[in-house]
Amino acid sequence: MLKRLLGLILLIALLPWGCATTGPGNPGGGLVFISTQEEVRIGAQVARKVEKRYPVLRDDPVAHYVAEVGQRLVRVCDRRDITYHFKVLVGDQVNAFSLPGGWVYVFTGLLEKLDNTAQLAGVLGHEIGHVVARHAVKRLQLALGVGILYSLFVGERGGPLTQDAVKLIINLAMNGYSRANEREADRLGLIYEYRAGYNPQGILQVMEILRGIHHGRVSSWQRFLMDHPPPQERIRLLESYLRRLPPQALKYPFYRREYHLEVLEPLKSLGRLEKKRFLPHRYRRPSPGPGGSP
Secondary structure, eight states, X not given: OHHHHHHHHHHHHHOGGGSBOSSTTOTTOOOBOSOHHHHHHXXXXXXXXXXXXXXXXXXXXXHXXXXXXXXXXXXXXXXXXXXXXXXXXXXSOOOEEEETTTEEEEEHHHHTTOOSHHHHHHHHHHHHHHHHTTHHHHHHHHHHHHHHHHHHHHTOTTSHHHHHHHHHHHHHHHHOOOHHHHHHHHHHHHHHHHHTTXXXXXXXXXXXXXXXXXXXXXXXXXXXXXXXXOHHHHHHHHHHHHTTSOGGGGGSOOOHHHHIIIIIHHHHHHHHHHHHTOOGGGEEOOOOOTTSOO
């Protein structure tokens, strides 16, 4: 067994061409040993667990609009070798997160705080940025080390290491990535927003909203701010990225009217339905995985 493991490590060292380093799908660089297929498989496992924990809005104009904006961003992003799934979770959390393999979630609590579609595009573009840069799988490799590489290359599928991976990804998704990862996702989100034809100032406005919401608070955000760049720092960086775009980018539309009609007004109805306990037919259970419906 030890000889096989040493042989595997030597093989990996001698065949760097078999691992992703830089380029589409990995703008931040670094070795990625986890295949796209494995990444999607892990993401599907985590998605099922997430959707057991939170209700998912279905057959609803809000969910359709969020998915439409998300797919518009996907068409201009740097990684299109996977299927992206955009879903709305019902909850008061002012949060959004992504999973490896293309799953992107946004809470109704965050949607209610936004004011236009450019802001929504900024949020979704940021999460797409995490998927494009493969931040989750890179952290997964770092945390689990040679053990998971052995599992993936030798073929021990579905074992306890995979369960460890699922737990780690859930923690990353809910608590965030490193400061460097967040900065990179901010940059990519702004670029994708611009490429898709939304006003790239939208993501800046989101940072202002978050700064206003959490100004002076500690509670759960104390841990968040330990790993994430402070909103003011992120705003300064985004402003510097914005200055590198063509001047006409600032004239791109925000789509405020559309956002109010397609998202905010329906969410008001959802609030009334919650009080009447008409929720069950509005939600669905976990998705069947990458082969099932988004």
